[in-house]
Amino acid sequence: MMKKNDLLVVIAAAGVGERFGQDIPKQYAKINHQTVIEMATWPFINSKYVSKIIIAISKEDVEIEKQSFYGQEKIEFIYGGKTRQESIYNALKNTNKKFNYVITHDAARPNIFEDDIRNLYKDIKKTKSSCSFLYTPVYDSIKKNGVIEETIDKNKFYLVQTPQISQFSDLKLSIKKCIDKDIYCPDESSAIEYSNLKLSKIKGRRSNIKITEPDDLEILNKFLTRTGMGFDLHKYERGSGIILGGYKIECDFRIIAHSDGDVLLHSIADSILGASGLGDIGKHFSDQDKKNKNLDSSKIIKFCLMKLDELNLEIYNVDTTVICEQPKINPHREKILKKLSKILGISTARIGLKATTSEGIGIIGKNKAIAVQSLVNLRDKK
DSSP, X not given: OOOTTOEEEEEEEOOOOGGGOSSSOGGGSEETXXXXXXXXXXXXXXXXXXXXXXXXXXXXXXXXXXXXXXTOTTEEEEEXXXXXXXXXXXXXXXXXXXXXXXXXXXXXXXXXXXXHHHHHHHHHHHHOOSEEEEEEEOOSOEEEOSSXXXXXXXXXXXXXXXXXXXXXXXXXXXXXXXXXXXXXOSSHXXXXXXXXXXXXXXXXXXXXXXXXXXXXXXXXXXHHOEEEEEEEEEEEEEOSEEEEXXXXXXXXXXXXXXXXXXXXXXXXXXXXXXXXXXXXXXXXXXXXXXGGTTOOTHHHHHHHHHHHHHTTEEEEEEEEEEEOSSSOSGGGXXXXXXXXXXXXXXXXXXXXXXXXXXXXXHHXXXXXXXXXXXXXXXXXXX
């Protein structure tokens, strides 16, 4: 059984990331308003199983004091060595408190979860190995460099990830042995392997990527976006106009609804609530509640934005499609976009607004209803 405050974590952050090709080390590049090292460190700070975190940094590091975790009680800093294994060893030999296990991690691998910590701990306890690590299968073809290109059986290989968990004493002795014999160890499992100690592995996630090149930031951004879909449909009746995205379109119809019938805002609201795990409009604005009669739908969006703020989320972009025969939407598109931009608090460049018909099919094709389908992407707020 996992115990609270039972684990030591060592994060290697002394590298300069030469392949990254930027002015700052890759661990200080930003993803979704956070630095890579912030994203790699906070899961351990927030973990109830971790009591101490040692971060190995370079003596020339001028960025570390700017990080959001700087000054956290759990964290201690040491200077790293010329290699990763020297940095890890410096952390282990400068630890006063006795730990049975130590988790090691790369500052440039930011997409980890509490489950990773829990699963590694359970595995090393179950297998009684000296080190348990995450891995992923090789999915792409592999060729061996040489005068003649040679394709290798990918099923014989796998990719190793961090975090890794090791028996503290086994890792310390193994790394010391590698340093003394000038044996290069790219990770802690290789040091344990060199000492002929027992290893175990559990399957990790492909999304747990290590930032090596600038393109990796964009890949990770896609993993970190939360997406929600929304759909709303309302019938028409004879009238003097409809409200769409907060904009009044003069026409011979009105939307039958308990509120103001703004089907576009309703669809977007459902997308936001879905992406943030908060249910749907009906959960928060029942059409059985008299106080919602003729409700201005911009107030529904305001409520959604307030909930996003509480979750430290914001809208990255919106894509929406209006489906109706009449009225024609395109003549009003720019005015609707401007209104949506104001209501949602994002630029029109982040809003996609399209219109189509149902080709005369069904209730919409008979000009008796209008529908909207929306997709919203959310991201962490700065």
